[in-house]
Amino acid sequence: MNVFNALNEAAVGHLLFPATSSLMNRRHILQNFRRFRRTEWYPPERLIEIQESSLRKLVHYAYHSIPFYRERFDAIGLRPDDIRHLADVTAIPPLTRQEVIDHHHRMVDSRCLPYARMADSSSRGTGAPIAFARFRRERVVRNTSSGSTGAPTIFYEDGARTGLNWAHELRFRNWFGIGPGAREARMARVSTDYMPNGRDLLFRKFFWNQLALPGVNLGEKDYEICHRSLADFRPRVLWGFTSALAGFAGFVRDRGIDVSPYRPELVITWAAPMYEHEEALLREVFQCHVTNIYGAREVGHIACRCPEGTFHINQESLLVEREDHRAPASNGSGEILVTTLDLTIMPFIRYRMGDIGTISSRPCACGRTLQNLEDLLGRTGEIFTTRDGRMISPNFWCRTFMSPALSEKIIRFQVVYRANDDILIKLVRGNGFEKSTEDGLYRFLRDNFSEDIRITFQYVDEIKPQISGKYEMVVNETARETGV
Ligand SMILES: [Zn+2]
Structure with missing residues (x-):
């Protein structure tokens, strides 16, 4: 890195980015980043103390300021003082996405509700930051999270959650030797989301060293734009939706494009699990570290994968639990529950x-003491549980159909879980797919599923992507019917 670039990074990272963010009420980014760099080495007991202290404050705040939680507590006779230790949190019923959809206004700090209503009727795009929000009363931003199916979840924030997210991202990039202010390209612009206009794009470029690129519904023309913009911008970090980055990497490989003039040092995928074949493709194309953030818009970044491959939880800001089932799966997995520990207007x-x-x-091996998220198998609806309690994740199908022996012979696949333990496998065949290929596949699947499960192959000419441009690898018809 030359002297100009180093000075530019320092100016953006330590001055322009935090100062302009602070004006949008996204405060304390650098302070939190420095704090996280200390706390990630704390003894585990001390991290738990931090969580317990935050949890106690959160429960009092939620009870006294948020109608939804007060009613929820009163209904089961729970007092804020009953929650003293992390284990006590199980007394509070889990919160479903549907409840957030139904009660989003009652889940906001009642003092901020008028501003949330103003945000509802504002012409500002969802998630768009408010300039000089720090000095305004009505600083509430309305945002949505689409989830994988169904109606969008509406939620509100005053900038605090985004500020915290940025601090987590700074810590995360620091694990890979990349400091504040490093140039970053983000393939994340979405039509249903905050769509920056030309002035915002320039602002981001010069004040944040950030290049915004398209991230959904991508075609050849968009990839061509990405390629040219990246060659011009030369980011150190390439960040984006998993599907967008994998799609772009496929474009680069198929066209035989030379990316060496703009090879990033780090590729970060977000918003969907990264499958092994996607990670392999990104590594092959960009020849650099490839990692993944697990999280959701409404609760922020939950866990990030370190250079040793461990998903470390942002434990200082979140409490992450595995729901205890009465009959847990054989590998001890369960549904992930998240509590946002910081006092934000919609916890x-x-x-x-x-x-x-x-x-x-x-x-x-990296030495960090933060808890880990493991065996992230996928969405609850995408997992097939065999009669002996083994969970078959979407990754199993990726490994099967994308294995070197099969990847040429199968262009695309989709697995449909139907009622009565019936599995339908749709395949778009490629060159060299023969009867013996099907026989081999069938034998392999028979070894992994018990006899009473019916497996049927169906050959189709194409499998259409969803509106987002993502291909659904697993469709669970049984989960849809029961509304799981
Ligand atoms: Zn680690």
Whole structure:
């Protein structure tokens, strides 16, 4: 890096980015970043003390300021003082996405409700930051999260959650030797989301060293734009939706494009699990570290994968639990519940993420003491549980159909879980797919599923993507019917 770039990074990272963010009420980004760089090495007991202290404050705040939680507590006779330790939190019922959809106004701090209503009727795009929000009363931003299916979840924030997210991202990039102010390209612009206009794009470029690129519904023309913009901008970090980055990497590989003039140092995928074949493709194309953030818009970044491959939880700001089932799956996984511990205007307490995984305190080779998220198998609806309690994740199908022996012979696949343990596998065949290929596949699947499960192959000419441009690898018809 030359002297100009180093000075530019320092000016953006330590002055322009935090100062302009602070004006949008996204405050204390650098302070939190520095704090996180200390706390990530704390002894586990001390991290738990931090969480317990925050949890106690949160529960009091929620009870006294948020109608939804007060009613929820009163209904079961729970007092804020009953929640003293992390284990006590299980007394509070988990929060579902549907409840957030139904009660979003009652989940906001009642003092901020008038401003949330103003945000509802504002012509500002969803999630758009408010200039000089710090000095305004009506600083509430309305945002939505689409989830994988169904109606969008509406939620509100005053900038605090975004500020915290930025601080987590700074810590995370720091794990890979990348400091504040490093140039970053983000493939994340969405039509249903905050769509920056030309002035905002320039603002981001010069004040934040950030290049915004398209992130959904991408076609060849968009990839061409990304390629040219990246060659011009030369980011150190390439950040984006998993589907967008994998799609772009596929474009680069198929066209034989040379990315060496703008090879990033780090690729970060977000908003969907990264499957093994996607990660392999990104590594092959960009020849750099490839990592993943697990999270959701409404609760922020939950966990990030360190250079040693461990998903570390942002434990100082979140309480992440695995829901205890009476009959847990054989590998101990359960649904992930998240509590936002910081006092923000719309806290989420024991929010159902809809993902299956497990939490551990296993030491990581990187030395950080934050808890880990493990066995993240996928969405609850995408997992097939065999009669002997084994969970079959979407990754199993990726490994099967994307294996070197099959990847040429199968262009696309979709697995449909139907009622009565019936599995339909739709395949778009490629060159070299023969009867023996089907026989081999069938034998392999028979070894993994018990005899009473019916497996049927269906050959189709194409499998259409969803509106977002993502291909659904697993469709669970049984989960849809029961509304899981
Ligand atoms: Zn680690």
